[in-house]
Amino acid sequence: MLNCHNYFLYLQKIYDMSGSFDIRKWFGNPEELLVISGPCSVESREQLLMTAEGLSKIQRVKVLRGGIWKPRTRPDAFEGIGEEGLKWMREAKERFGFLTMTEVATPEHVELAMRYGIDIVWLGARTVVNPFSVQELADSLRGCDVLVFVKNPIAPDVKLWLGAIERLEGAGLKYIGAIHRGFSSYDETPYRNAPLWEIPIELLRLRHDIPIITDVSHICGCRELLQEVAQTALDMGTLGFMIETHNDPEHALTDANQQITPESLKKAFDKLTFRKKRVDVDEVVLQNYRKDIDEIDDELLNLIAKRMNISEKIGDFKKEHKVAVLQMDRWKSVLEDHINKGVKLGLDKDSVKEIFEIIHKDSIDRQL
Ligand code: PEP
Numbered sequence: 303m304l305n306c307h308n309y310f311l312y313l314q315k316i317y318d319m320s321g322s323f324d325i326r327k328w329f330g331n332p333e334e335l336l337v338i339s340g341p342c343s344v345e346s347r348e349q350l351l352m353t354a355e356g357l358s359k360i361q362r363v364k365v366l367r368g369g370i371w372k373p374r375t376r377p378d379a380f381e382g383i384g385e386e387g388l389k390w391m392r393e394a395k396e397r398f399g400f401l402t403m404t405e406v407a408t409p410e411h412v413e414l415a416m417r418y419g420i421d422i423v424w425l426g427a428r429t430v431v432n433p434f435s436v437q438e439l440a441d442s443l444r445g446c447d448v449l450v451f452v453k454n455p456i457a458p459d460v461k462l463w464l465g466a467i468e469r470l471e472g473a474g475l476k477y478i479g480a481i482h483r484g485f486s487s488y489d490e491t492p493y494r495n496a497p498l499w500e501i502p503i504e505l506l507r508l509r510h511d512i513p514i515i516t517d518v519s520h521i522c523g524c525r526e527l528l529q530e531v532a533q534t535a536l537d538m539g540t541l542g543f544m545i546e547t548h549n550d551p552e553h554a555l556t557d558a559n560q561q562i563t564p565e566s567l568k569k570a571f572d573k574l575t576f577r578k579k580r581v582d583v584d585e586v587v588l589q590n591y592r593k594d595i596d597e598i599d600d601e602l603l604n605l606i607a608k609r610m611n612i613s614e615k616i617g618d619f620k621k622e623h624k625v626a627v628l629q630m631d632r633w634k635s636v637l638e639d640h641i642n643k644g645v646k647l648g649l650d651k652d653s654v655k656e657i658f659e660i661i662h663k664d665s666i667d668r669q670l
């Protein structure tokens with residue numbers, strides 16, 4: 303998930319706003335992540351200020367998050383403290399020098415957030431599924447000097463995620479980032495929201511210029527998995543983290559299972575292993591592997607082209623002899639055979655199936 307150049311500009315904007323960091327030191331430094339932390343929900347002045355004070359001792363944390371209006375699944379749960387919490391966010395910002403960040407889900411939230419000097423807002427996973435809401439928010443953010451992060455929608459739909467980003471761009475917003483927070487799933491997984499790393503990677507493929515950070519808290523749903531998922535995100539090249547912290551996590555009014563204390567956050571950072579983002583010229587071993595991969599890819603392309611040529615000849619034959627293009631029985635047995643062979647070679651069953659389905663579809667298109 304490396305998209306350094308625009309991330310550089312984005313961080314520059316963030317650090318310009320807080321005026322506390324020389325961005326030149328960041329460039330090329332893999333350890334300089336954008337770290338956003340703070341409680342799931344702002345609950346009381348004391349809770350927010352205690353958490354913020356703890357976080358102020360961790361140099362990495364530049365942005366204080368706090369949910370003011372909470373999108374709850376069931377109607378009887380704590381739905382956020384509302385406007386009053388914004389005053390405490392402003393106080394924490396003045397006292398500890400953080401930038402502040404909250405979720406906005408309606409134009410009224412945007413207006414209030416701006417009134418209390420919130421620097422960064424995010425659109426939540428439930429909001430991003432609804433293009434009407436996103437458009438309304440984009441319109442209400444028009445002209446605001448604010449950074450906006452877009453969480454992935456709860457469904458694994460990269461176009462919906464991208465569409466929300468495009469609506470914000472359409473409203474003239476310049477600083478837009480994405481937050482990967484995992485996806486709802488019926489499959490049994492250890493996560494609250496399955497990470498499905500291929501989705502943020504696909505977003506990055508479509509839009510190299512959008513910085514993506516990882517909300518490990520909402521992916522995990524519990525404290526125990528945080529370290530492992532944060533490491534995976536780092537290995538995938540994430541540009542930053544959103545991690546929920548609370549001065550007394552066990553008694554938090556929302557997401558009590560996944561929040562950690564600022565002290566635990568510091569310890570978690572100390573345990574992370576950072577990899578180099580850029581390869582030194584003398585790393586010959588890696589370069590040789592890459593050369594091998596490039597050669598194999600060339601061979602694969604040549605073989606696919608050769609296969610398509612033969613497939614076209616078969617197509618001509620079928621046309622001449624009035625034979626139907628799609629021979630379902632043959633295709634089923636060919637696919638089964640390929641999957642079995644692939645599995646014996648140590649390949650993933652689903653991947654082999656997907657690869658051959660794409661090849662077969664192309665063959666059929668050509669024969670038609
Ligand atoms: C949150 O960050 O507290 C939150 C509600 O996030 P999401 O939209 O990812 O569920």
Ligand code: MN
Pocket residue numbers: 342343546556557
């Ligand atoms: Mn939360």
